[in-house]
Amino acid sequence: MFNLLVFTLVGVGAQLVDGALGMAFGVTATTLLIFSGIGAAHASAAVHLAEVGTTLVSGASHWKFRNIDWKVVLRLGVPGAIGAFLGATVLSSLSTEAAAPVTAAILLAIGVYVALRFSVRPPAVAHARTSPHSAKFLSPLGLFGGFVDASGGGGWGPITTSTLLSRGKTAPRTVIGSVSASEFLVAVSASAGFLIGLGHESLGNLLVVAGLACGGALAAPFAAWLVSRIPATLLGTAVGGLIVLTNAQKLFDAFEAGRLVSTSLTCVIVCAWGALLAVSWKRSRLTRAEATGALAPLVALEPVPLRDTAADATDDPRH
Numbered sequence: 348m349f350n351l352l353v354f355t356l357v358g359v360g361a362q363l364v365d366g367a368l369g370m371a372f373g374v375t376a377t378t379l380l381i382f383s384g385i386g387a388a389h390a391s392a393a394v395h396l397a398e399v400g401t402t403l404v405s406g407a408s409h410w411k412f413r414n415i416d417w418k419v420v421l422r423l424g425v426p427g428a429i430g431a432f433l434g435a436t437v438l439s440s441l442s443t444e445a446a447a448p449v450t451a452a453i454l455l456a457i458g459v460y461v462a463l464r465f466s467v468r469p470p471a472v473a474h475a476r477t478s479p480h481s482a483k484f485l486s487p488l489g490l491f492g493g494f495v496d497a498s499g500g501g502g503w504g505p506i507t508t509s510t511l512l513s514r515g516k517t518a519p520r521t522v523i524g525s526v527s528a529s530e531f532l533v534a535v536s537a538s539a540g541f542l543i544g545l546g547h548e549s550l551g552n553l554l555v556v557a558g559l560a561c562g563g564a565l566a567a568p569f570a571a572w573l574v575s576r577i578p579a580t581l582l583g584t585a586v587g588g589l590i591v592l593t594n595a596q597k598l599f600d601a602f603e604a605g606r607l608v609s610t611s612l613t614c615v616i617v618c619a620w621g622a623l624l625a626v627s628w629k630r631s632r633l634t635r636a637e638a639t640g641a642l643a644p645l646v647a648l649e650p651v652p653l654r655d656t657a658a659d660a661t662d663d664p665r666h
Contacts, residue, residue, distance in 0.1 A: 375586065
């Protein structure tokens with residue numbers, strides 16, 4: 348019962364991040380599961396099995412609200428499913444000792460990308476409801492995103508959503524809806540890959556899957572409220588830095604870095620994280636001020652002379 352509560356809390360935390368940013372459920376959940384002591388391959392398998400249900404519901408919801416471009420779903424999701432299957436089988440073939448640093452390195456790289464993405468260059472805003480991207484662009488992106496997502500325990504959203512938003516050609520709601528719908532194919536394919544690679548062991552963490560699913564369902568309404576209260580730039584930078592810091596510690600342990608080296612590098616990471624948080628905070632305040640009109644340009648640059656009402660009355664032809 349206690350373990351179910353722990354995994355439910357992990358699902359709550361991951362869903363809060365995903366609901367506010369539109370990405371990073373897998374990265375956050377896998378990082379927290381590995382930090383709690385679960386092996387890299389088993390953690391990724393549990394997360395993707397849980398995502399089969401969550402992405403199905405998410406895709407259906409986006410379809411209901413017409414946030415999906417089905418051409419993007421097919422051109423992105425099918426190659427993504429192929430990449431996810433390959434990534435799952437590769438991760439399953441690695442030993443526990445070898446998989447841990449590989450997964451930690453991938454998650455650390457994704458964490459750096461997320462932190463920089465939301466602090467230095469926030470996603471652009473477009474209004475087109477259909478995507479002009481061709482299959483030549485979407486297919487390699489999906490293949491790479493699916494492979495990293497399965498082998499690293501997450502990354503589909505940070506890679507695909509951020510890339511499509513950065514091009515500024517498609518409305519954010521269409522990007523997020525299409526990526527969420529295509530992620531169902533990725534989750535199913537990755538789960539199949541882990542089932543083949545790990546055998547019955549991939550189904551041995553059903554308690555973890557149940558906890559993640561329950562936690563995600565419980566946190567979904569609060570996540571919707573959270574996104575309206577905390578700027579995405581600030582939250583994305585905070586989550587990215589936390590992922591980097593957590594997985595950096597895993598790498599230090601895996602390579603048996605000395606205490607002086609690990610402490611020094613940790614201080615560097617914390618300082619860089621703090622600087623990015625400061626940039627995000629200033630950017631969020633500037634954006635909020637512009638939205639409320641606080642930074643509207645002054646219309647009158649010169650004092651307006653007072654009108655002489657008596658003279659006006661005299662000059663008025665009606666008098």
